[in-house]
Amino acid sequence: MDLASVIRLLLLSAIWGSSFLFMRIAAPVLGPGILIELRVGFAALFLMLVGFAIKKQLKWREHWRHYMILGLFNSALPFLLLAYAAQTLSASLLSILNATAPIWGAIISALWLRQAMPFKKVLGLVVGIAGVAILVGVDSAALSLDAKVAISASIGAAVCYGIASTYAHSAKSVEPFANAHGGMWASTLLVAPAMLFFPIVEAPSANLMLSVVFLGVVCSGVAYLLYYRLISDVGASSALTVTFLIPVFGILWGSVFLNEAVSWNTLLGTSVILVGTALVTGFSPRTVFAARQQTSR
Structure with missing residues (x-):
């Protein structure tokens, strides 16, 4: 992986890690429905402008069902679940x-294809669940009813990402930019009714609205462009490294800007979850290097 790709990888990880910070700031004020409608709406408008600039057609009439399914499971539903959880969790x-999304993705893929999971993936699943138990099981604040519901919502979002990745692999081939662009417009339509069930809590400040714009344009729109550029440059295996770096930045931004405590169980639980994810996905530095060698030939 060359220096430019490493910089893009770190930048993408930092951006996606910051999305949890901005949701934590904005969700208690705007509520999940309005926050996510603004997020996907700003992302869709940004990608539309990019599409005009690079002359990429959306072909909505041809692929609208595909965009709706992808938008539901890759953006609308997981974003809403995370925003709901952000009202309570750090x-x-x-x-x-x-x-944990890759872990659920492996399970869903095995069920979808009706294939037995190899022992290594089963072990990764067990290790990942143990990591979640370490992460939340020793924290008394995480044992309250509100926290349990929020944790379940967060895991539900990860499951949605697993469904989306499995569907994307099995669905008909659609150009990656069109997937991102069409999926965001579909999400904008799907999230709209949720605004009726999650009313705004209080009037937002100008700074908070800037955070929402950043969440939509940068954390969704720009991030997708960076991600697909990474896949093109270094391959999917190497791009998967972002999964392991996002929690690092999530913890960093939460600690720096929200003074969130970093306890021993946070560090241990995170490490165990990432080990489980690596086992499930077959990820290792050696596979990244091998993938890079293949793409460079």
């Missing part, structure tokens, strides 16, 4: 629980 915890 940005650090949100980012760590989100890192």
Whole structure:
């Protein structure tokens, strides 16, 4: 992986890690419905402008069902669940629980294809669940009813990402930028009714609205462009490294900007979850290097 790709990888990890910080700031004020409608709406408008600039057609009539399914499971539903959880949980915890998405993706893929999971993946699943138990099981604040519901919502979001990744692999081929662009417009339509069930809590400040714009344009729109550029440059295996770096930045931003405590169980639970994710995905520095060698030939 060359220096430019490493910089893009770190930048993408930092951006996606910051999304949990901005949701933690904005969700208690705007509520999940309005916050996520603004997030996906700003992202859709940004990607539309990019699409015009690079002359990429959306082909909505041809692929609208595909965009709706992808938008539901890759953006609308997981974003709403994370925003709901962000009213209660810390940005650090949100980012760590989100890192379990590849584990659920492996389970869903095995069920979808009706294939037995190899022992290594089963072990990774057990290790990942143990990591979640370490992360939340020794924290008395996480044992309250509100926290349990929020933790379940966060894990539900990770499951949605697993469904989305499995569906994307099995669905008909659609150009990656169109997936991001069309998925965001579909999400904008799907999230709109949620605004009726999650009314705004209080009038937002100008700074908070800037955070929401950043969440939509940068954390969703720009982040997708960076991610697909990474896949193009270094391959999917190397791009998967972002999964392991997002919690690092999530914990960092939460600690620096929200004074969230970083306890021993946070660090241990995160490490165990990432080990489980590595086992499930087959990720290792050696596979990244091998993938980079293949793409460079």
